[in-house]
Amino acid sequence: MGSASLAARLAQEISAGRWSEGEALPGVRTLAHEVGCSPGTAARAYTALRDFGVLSGTPRSRFVVVVGGAARAVAWRGGVHTLRLSGSDDPALDLLVRATGEAVTVVAGPRGSVNGIVQLSRGAADACALHLFDVASGRWNDPFARGVLGGAPVQLVHLWQREQGLVVARGNPHGIRDVGDLKGRRIAWRPPGTGSRLLLERLMLAAGLEPQPDLGEPAESHLAVAAAVATGAAAAGMAVRSVAESAGLDWIPVVREPFELALDPASRAAAEPLLTALADSDLQARLAAMPGYDLSLSGEMRFAA
Helix, strand or coil, X not given: CCHHHHXXXXXXXXXXXXXXXXXXXXXXXXXHHHHCXXXXXXXXXXXXXXXXXXXXXXXCCCCEECCCHHHHHHCEECCEECEEEEECCCHHHHHHHHHCCCCEEECCCCCCHHHHXXXXXXXXXXXXXXXXXXXXXXXXXHHHHCCCCCCCCCEEEEEEEEEEEEEECCCCCCCCCCHHHHCCCCEEECCCCCHHHHHHHHHHHHCCCCCCHHHXXXXXXXXXXXXXXXXXXXXXXXXXXXXXHHCCCEEEEEEEEEEEEEECHHHHHHHHHHHHHHHCHHHHHHHHCCCCEECCCCCCEEECC
């Protein structure tokens, strides 16, 4: 049995609950004897799972299932590292994920920056896309990402700058110029925990308006916001410029925001296909052709501070 096959077998057993979080697995020599392989093969299998964030330890000590290790083990497919991605909805991100083939899996559940941060903190995701503004510090993303992994470092990968604003009907029949003109209008609202909803709520409060999402039109995505406005179900909604133009709607600029990926460094290897796709010149050209996206800093990395 090779190390890749053994790692896949161990990952399956961990995900199935044979070993719980905090429990030590057999020593390297014991495992080698049990499965009929060399100690070196067993050590390499353990090390691969450690590097993927399933285990902690060294060949000279015992390997232990880390918190969230069982969830990470689910992402191990026969030695192939699949990046589990959560977080914000974005048309350009969807294009990027499709370009990676099967190397990236979008985690099931509600999309949104806050939910993505929660899934990353629980070990249910390896990375999350986010665009969150911290009012207290006046900074984007870093204050929300830096404590997600219990004090362990978090990498932030800059994907692009994008323009968000108010999507309104062609010709702007309601005469909406800014957020202050939304009073009394039916609004398309993104779900709780999405960065776009938090942005709109903050801006409405600053304009002296009370956000009332329960009285608006639910919209699960940026495309759904555009659809709600196009069909007349809502007078306006917060969304990226690209969906407004693709639907033939008018759009009022509000903010340019950094759209970034918060990444667990232990999953850096799993993120390589996504980072490679992001750097591809053909894909860069397709993304840059989408209205409202600036890729001039695309791919830059830093640790959240």
